Amino acid sequence: MPPLPSEHIVKSYDEELARLTGEIQRMGDLALKELEAAIAAVVERDSDSAERIVESDKEVDALENEVGQDVIRLLALRQPMARDLREVMAALRISSDIERIGDYAANVAKRAIALNRVELVRPVFSLPRLGKLAAEIISEVLLSYRDRDADRALLAWARDEELDGLYTGMFRELLTYMMEDPRNITACTHLLFMAKNIERIGDHATNIAENVYFIVHGTQIAQTRRKGDNTASVVAKVGTGKSA
C-alpha cells in the first residue's frame, strides 16, 4: 500500500531527526574516544598522541555547528510540537554538552604535553581511575540517548556523585604532595587542572542524562543532587591542618 501524503511528511521528519541523532551519536563517540586517548597520553607520557587529540577536537566542534544548523532548519521548516520539539531542543543542548566534553578532553591532552616536560616525582594513579569512571558514565549516557532509555539515564546521572568523591580525594592527595615537596608543585598543578577538567566532564554527562530524561518524560529529573566541586572545603581543611 502506498503511503498517504501525511505519512510522507512524517517519514521525512523522522529521517531528519534520525540524521540529527546520528550526528550526536558520532559527536559523543568522538568525545569519548578523545577522553580515553587523553588519559592514555598522560599514562604513557605520549605527547605526539596528545597533539593529535587536540587537533581531532576540531571535528567535534564542526559537528556541533552542523547540529546547530540542522536544528534551526528543522525548527523553521517542520515546526515540531510536543515530543518532537523536545527531541530537537534536547539535541541542541546535548550537542553543546558533548562539545564541552570534547573541549575538556582536549584540555587534558594539552596539559599532558606540558606534564611530559616536567619531572614527575610521584606517579599519580588517581587520574586514570578518575578518567576511566568519567568515560564509563559518558558511555552509559550515550547509550541511554541512543535507546531513549530514561532509567538508564537516571542510573548514569547518579554515578556522577562517585566521580565527585574520587575527584575530591585526588585533590586532597595532590595538595599533600605539593606541601611535602615543592618539586611536585608544577606537575601537581597540571594534575589538579586535569582532574578538574574530568570533574567538569562528569557534570556535562549528567546534563545529557537530564536531557534524555526530559525527552522521554517531558519533565525534569525530580531528585536534586548538588553537582560538582567540593574541594573548596577540602582545601580549607588540609590548609588548617598544615598551618595549625
Added chain:
Amino acid sequence: MPPLPSEHIVKSYDEELARLTGEIQRMGDLALKELEAAIAAVVERDSDSAERIVESDKEVDALENEVGQDVIRLLALRQPMARDLREVMAALRISSDIERIGDYAANVAKRAIALNRVELVRPVFSLPRLGKLAAEIISEVLLSYRDRDADRALLAWARDEELDGLYTGMFRELLTYMMEDPRNITACTHLLFMAKNIERIGDHATNIAENVYFIVHGTQIAQTRRKGDNTASVVAKVGTGKSA
C-alpha cells in the same frame, strides 16, 4: 486607524520577544553583580557576603529555566523565521552562557569562603584586576545585546585576549609564590582556581558577543582567535626553570 489582524500577531510576537530579552537582561545584570560582589568578598575577606552570593545564584538558574520554557513556547506557537528565529535561538544560547557566568562567579564566592579560613601569606592584587576586566567585558557585551550592536559586541569580544594575558600572568605569579614558600600552597591553589573561573567567564562573554553578532548579521564572526587558557606552556616553563 485600527491595526490589521496580521499586525496584531506581529505585535504580540514582538511582545513575547521583548519579554524574553528582558529576562536575559535581568539574568545578565544579576550575573554581573554576582561577579563584582564575589571579587569584593575576596578583597574584603567577607565570608557572609560570599555566602549570600552563592545563594543568589539560584535566581540566575531560575531565570534560565524561564527563558528555556519561553523559547520552547515561542517556537511552538509562533514558528519564527529568519531574524526572528535567530533572535530566539540566540536568546537560548545567551541564557546558557549567562547561567555559566553566574555559576563561575558563585564558584569564586565559594572559594572566597575557603580562602578566608587559611593564612594569606602574600596579598594578591591580580585577582581584583582580573575580575574588574571580566566585569567590564560582560557589561559591554550586555549593552551590545541590549542595542543589538554588532560592532560593540566585536570590540568586547576582542578584549578577551587582554583577559587571557592577565590570567596567564597571574597563573605564573601564583606558581612562583607556591614554590617560594609551601605555606602559600593552599591559598594559591584557591586563587588559581578563582583565576581560572574568571578566565572561563571571559570565554562565555565572548560566546555572548558571538551570538549578538549572529543575530544582527546572520553569520559567525569571521576573525578567529584561539580562546582561553595558555597556562599549560607557562607551567612547563616555570617548572623547567625550577628543575634546571
